[in-house]
Amino acid sequence: MTTRLSAFAALNNSDSDSDSEGEGEGNVVDNVTFENTAITPLNNSNFSLREGVNVQYHHDYILLALQSDDILVIKGRYSISVIQGSVLIDGYTLVQGKSLKINASSINSLPSIQSNSSIPIENDSIFSSTNTYTSIIKLENIDNHFDEISNLYSHVKYLYNSEISNSLQNTSSSSYTFTIIIEPELNKSSTLLHQQWLNIFQSIFNESSMSINHQSILTIGNKNTGKSTFSKLLINTLLSISNKKIQLLDIDPGQPELCLPGCISLTHITSPLIGTILPWENNTTTSTLTKFIGFSSPNHQPLKYLKQLDHLIDTILLSSNNTITIINSPGWVKGFGTEIISHLKSKLSITYLIQLSHTNKDLDILQSIEWDYETKIFKALSFSSLSSNFNLYSPAVIRNFKLLSYMHYNHENKNYNFKPLLSNSPLKVSYTTSKDYSSLINYPGILGFTIFDHPFSYTEGLHESLECQYVAIVTIPSTSLTTKFSSNILKHENCPNYINETIFHSLSPHIKFHGLALIHSIDTKNNTINMYTPIDFTNIRDNLLNNNEKLFILKGREDTPIEEIYPVQILKDSASYWSSFGLDALPYVSASLSNEVMGGKISTIRRNIQRR
Template structure:
């Protein structure tokens, strides 16, 4: 059923008009991709797929996978004209109207919501109609961004959502194919630069002309054009390869034809684009041609680059139509169904513990008997013991599809070590073999990109950790942050010991010779995991601070940041994340314990600014010492007796 080239507009100027669910079938060959719409219908377009760079947390891009930035991109030629195609709807610039004519594109950096008031848009090769529901998009400057392309309303009867507030701007809406309402996704997000200046250009590029009326100090987004940027080459905007588009089409077709039990596992080395590919796939699964409230199971088991889990955690998640688009850097309001604390950004630090945790998550997902699709993102650790972990995941996850990203030459050795020769059976599918395929890795950006050189993987992990503790609330319409240093706030005082809710502390290194001073020095100023004990456990009470055994287990609640420990009075001062605050003092009927692993506390949180000490010279920070250490104090030098080539006996 084809759609006429021109549709007669039936504009309805009212606030509470219902969403239109009409669709068109005149699309590209990827029309069969079944994907849930966020609120209205979304269709894949025939244009090139543009997507985000894999968050640069996995190393440098392969030179073979890079492409040159084109000399001129369509969005660079878009001209913002105040009072014509661009209107600020409030004084602080946090709400703006942008109108696009046919064939125009606009690039928006930062964190924002976009509501389509008239017509439609194409974003990441997916078509969206005008709707009352806004799309939520994250475009950090260190990742590739996708432009928003103007498009028509895909339906027999066009509907628009031009409210009286929009009409007051006197925008000539009949002259434009598409009208967008852009607003902040977050409040207080940019204040993180007060903790660490490295984040000052994370969401809005330093090449953006801040004096331009397209943004303000309160706005978390910026409209990028050739006239609002000093240097547009600093903006990452690249197309993914045709092989990715083809594979996305194939997987979407399988998803449509097999709605009961599809299991996809994505493998690849560092910076191969695993997270990027899954973001694209989730968008298609959830935002195209499906009116059902379908949920996708997402096993997020890469603790160093989490999508939905907390910092240094892994989790099982149910992802629905309210998917956050772009690269949210772990800021999605989605609450994990099950979450486990790994305690490090690399699984190799605690390999046995990591293996036990992911085995438990996969078994829980299997017991749920999820009727639908499940995707699994595996870390880039595919060497040595990492291969054994991958094979264990394969045997338990029982994938229908295994996708290897990267060159055939690089993945051939990996493919030879994978144990996928047998057949699998699940409650919803019997005797099937996993379909294994290799496609090229992500076509990234030039390795000399300046902002990428400044924003390192370590910084992005620090951003996730800081935002985790400073997020006030995570609502669907607005996420609020308060980046006031924790050291300026009052911590929660919780008693420990036999009479307190915290029964013991679990240390990373077992031993029976720990002194109270050693434990106090080890824990103050560190990030810890807070657990609710599953059962009674043995406690070592040689000193005043109780120590739990290594076999102690429980349910992970959330992270905590220990300010100080008072050994004599047996209490700990601790900060809890605002958005996940489950205080042990509120659940006195349960026993809790605190576990220390290897999560690093942000330096900017430990000692935010020198001004803090200048304003409060009497303030004593327990985890900061002004004493100059002696030479080689706290420095361990270990010599390993390595048998060198000259030592070999002949």
């Protein structure tokens, strides 16, 4: 218990000096008082770097000494490890001998790092200084080429760069994949824990530690009120001080944290959520159950969205004791948003309800839903009310950023390659056009596809609707394939089998989502689909050959970034650019675009695929 209390003591100390009395009388909720306090947003480190005094520069890492009141703000990609003492990073306590990999970009507020101890380091053999330091950390390069995404997608030009000159003030010739923010970063602040939020975290911890039953925490609020930030900080804090199992139910397909756009998920979490989260980077300690929705908004197919949500809820209901489920809800507090929250409440017992708003007034959703007597309700100010953080990027840009990052990640070498996908040969996967059940049950390739929210009888444009589009790669157990599939297949000339989407929704509990692929083209002569995907097909292929699973393609309405199909490099210097890949001419694609087919924009495809 001493360790947990000391962790909270450090959290309480993190911004208490900055709190000042704001307007309003404050409000009392369940005997916990929250004042309308305000803090001065911190958008840069609050101390100077002095080589040999508190910083040492090395080839690909630096050593840094922190005093008890130092707050460090870093932008970039780096690994942080604690040499002596301990540090607090976005609510998570990192102790001596442990390390974390962090991606701190302009997509999210920048992580803040501060010493988690007030006890001076004894026998400091690293820094010979008269200053009193409480922690020494190591910041190490992560050179996975992720910063090169701006070469492909110029909308994120300032993902790591800044219009203001920030420097590590390094006198050596070494370069780093991170920058310590010395001058304030425009429109960007760090994620300092506000005392109001911290009081809620402490109240939840104190009460939850006295029960072994499963508990659920639901955060509600309008868009851009900080629901995701609140959830991540709460998770990080609980990971540091609680022995509970933590899982996150992420149900906003437009801006999910731990799954791809167009999906919802339930994730068991064992490591903190800091900075810009890239869930496709291998994390062996995190398991995720993902459901493909196919839309960025739940209201496109509301009933089918709720059905997919129910499958995740069913998994939650099977959770063991000593588990806390944190629910990150969509930013809707009216209309279908109310229906989603009401649906959640009818299926799950909500232990804690947190309302985030710009004022302490109740949202309509608090009054329109009859909450259980046992549900404890907290009301807190939104993140935007507590900081000057301004998101430079629209939701559409963030979705494209995530899709492009996912498609260009190499799981084998754990690096990114943001050269246009068109510079590589696509993966070739065979498909069948047979409707015969006995043939389908033994076929080791793609059995068919469907387009969500598409008239089953409408066949025009099906072929074109797949090309240059994102699709979900899914499998179902072979035992789930019944003769109903044969009667729900619509054959179409020069096209794989088109299957009524109702079949897939009826089998949704059994559908396994493997990831996304970008269809390059369909070879109707050889019955193959050419696609780009970071998915490792090894296990899928083995299960297909062993007849354990059946392979399908699902298409929603996720837009394809035009940069992926028609990259800006083509326009700049086509001849010299493509010759660098050993190509004599522009491959695969012309500039023609059309909106006339089902499923969104397409590009006209050339059939000159080069095999290398």
